[in-house]
Amino acid sequence: MSEPGRPPHMTPDEFRRYGHAVVDWVADYWSTVADQRVVPDVRPGDIAAMLPAGPPDRGEEFGTVLADLDRVVAPGVTHWQHPGYFGYFPANTSGPSVLGELACAGLGVQGMLWATGPACTEVEIVMLDWLADLLGLPDRFRSTGTGGGVIQDSASSATLVATLGAVHRASGGAWRAAGVDRRYTVYTSTHGHSSIEKAARIAGLGGNAVRIVEVDDETQAMRPDRLRAAIKSDRAAGAVPAMVVATIGTTSTTAVDPVPEIAGIAREDGLWLHIDAAYAGAAAVCPELRWTHAGVEYADSYCFDPHKWLLTGFDCDAFWVADRAELVDALTVLPEFLRNAATESGAVVDYRDWQVPLGRRFRALKLWFVLRWYGVEGLRAHIRSGVALAQELAGWLRADDRFEIVAPHPFSLVCFRLRAGDAATEELHRRLTASGSVYVTHTRVRGAYVLRLAIGSPLTERRHVAAAWALIRESVPD
């Protein structure tokens, strides 16, 4: 039988030429993104309407494709890397991270098993140990102890995996075969992330299983007395408390839950303690901010997102457990087609058993590139720059009596509102977004509408924060 016509695969030489062009496009994008509107001026359907109804029958020139990055994409995305992007938590990347992602894509390794990519697995093990060093995490989280780290796509997935670990432990493993006991309850604060409820739903516990523990009015952090009371009353009612999620740096205000007290309660009551430090974990690279991580040595699991404040592109959540054997026992399923000598030797880590999906990319490469390019001191400088700028902004806000700061701001997020009230604050928010030059998002604190300004982009310099502040002042409604 003769071979049919070869498909038009891109040759290495073509890849070289077009690859240089895409690299240049990215470099140009970063050089000019500050001139674009942070949030594009598009209506629902505008972008879809620019695209043909179906794929082309025959391949197109790469130049045509590349041109559409300028015609369709750049004017149609929210620019997360813009120096005036202060929304949610910035999901920042950096040159070395993008290059790590490029090498990862080019290698095209799928690291579900050690055997399907030994370096993919081992570089990840080492990078998570490096990060544990960098953050001063406890020894038992290291691969040299009983635990270990793994890259998840997001803190949401880390929370789900932690929830499964908690359910596994609470059931003595019976959950694997028999299904989940709906009497299990999960605790977090008013400002615990929405992914905690989503994880409880996915795990079959139901949203009702999530107990929202009241926060301290001043700090917006979880009240341990209320946690203790909730656990006690749930037990009395026949529930089985299984997990508490403490947050270091809540999404709303970056409040830091009192982890040492919470850990004490979790230990007494046999609950799995998961710490969600998605955003603020990166701060622990600075010794002077490590006080925010008091109590982390008691956690059963901990996660933070290098893709938020540590210059590594999404997706890169770093997740550690104190007992890796327990995690693997919870998640492993071994079909015949995945059996292999390395797995059976027991001498290797198969990361498929540390996560929900089976397949995985070589995401440790971008982390490796970032940690080596910046070094410890470079990463500290980045965090310190964000914290210093936030402090400076807070000073300006305090000096203008039209504004009030609504919560402590130990990191690079400042939450503020107009004393004039919600309507005025919402109007200010609308004006800022409409300006196109800055993007902030909102939350509610003590019921009030509050603006959140989070600093983190590598392109954000002092002048951008100063310009944002000038715009905020000018945009206050009469």
Next chain:
Amino acid sequence: MSEPGRPPHMTPDEFRRYGHAVVDWVADYWSTVADQRVVPDVRPGDIAAMLPAGPPDRGEEFGTVLADLDRVVAPGVTHWQHPGYFGYFPANTSGPSVLGELACAGLGVQGMLWATGPACTEVEIVMLDWLADLLGLPDRFRSTGTGGGVIQDSASSATLVATLGAVHRASGGAWRAAGVDRRYTVYTSTHGHSSIEKAARIAGLGGNAVRIVEVDDETQAMRPDRLRAAIKSDRAAGAVPAMVVATIGTTSTTAVDPVPEIAGIAREDGLWLHIDAAYAGAAAVCPELRWTHAGVEYADSYCFDPHKWLLTGFDCDAFWVADRAELVDALTVLPEFLRNAATESGAVVDYRDWQVPLGRRFRALKLWFVLRWYGVEGLRAHIRSGVALAQELAGWLRADDRFEIVAPHPFSLVCFRLRAGDAATEELHRRLTASGSVYVTHTRVRGAYVLRLAIGSPLTERRHVAAAWALIRESVPD
């Protein structure tokens, strides 16, 4: 307060220079990967031992980092893009896919909401419609119908989301708050993927909820009579059948379950029908192979992996549902900090409600690049090339009476064994792996040890398959 020292961010010019170097590295890698051992000759711990114990204090030169791709990484990975890689299902990428991933990384957009990246969302909607066209999927899966498509990281995650949809429907939505009813049961064949059991475990149903339906001895496809019997007996015993997963192209042998019959049973009994076409879905781009997709019009959800056989790098699973409103209802959680005008207008898709994680990358870019570079005809040529090579290999196997082909092979996977038995086949497997020039994996069919040779890499040409066959023949133990 003065700003602390700026961290050593990579300048656009540095990025340009180093970016060209990484592009060249990838081009060189593809040009030379055929000369490397497919599976590296490393022992557990070898790679980790090559890395320092901790991150450097000060940043390193990029050249040092890049050099470690050659020193540490390339000799330490299994080369999934090697022309002699025939293991599992190949997870193949291509030039345009890698360039789409590069553009995605450079933009650094996080598309959890339409509002956080309108083009990220809308290009994805359109690409999934394009793919639906390409595969001839039913209208109700399109965004113009009641359904729609979304990119998941993997078919495992798609199966989990489908399981959650099934549980949601079976419970009339009560599951969201109250937790899962452990009486629900899930059906798949002996060769259904391990992710079905994993999803059932994660969703709190427990592995016992998964009913393994016997396959036809000849075709290795699910027996509808056994499915019907299992459902009937479960109902009689008080279970609540909730979902059946039919497979188009099982992992073991690429068996095609009889979807029309299974769909009839699912409809009669009110079960959610999910179709897992992770590998073989790509075949439907060829009209002459679309018979494998009979009955897909009855599915509640369907997925396939462009990252397997459609030249798009991992991670890219395409997942469709027939009723998007139901999916969103199952998965949505809306905290204050994610509220926005576009979402509240009801006029947009927020993909965070179609998946487990909250955040997401602009993965539609790589799909867009691939579909445009190859065009429909180019993609068909790729699939046809794989199928033709597999047919040719099967002919060679049939002509040599030491071998037997153990299952139908409509796609690009051929499953075979030595008539001499398991021990001889396992020894043949060991010799092939040790050769370093080809990589095949194994499964069990009717209890026997079987080799799987899956063709798919864009670098694999007829001569590579012929060389693999020559090696196989030479490696047969006496």
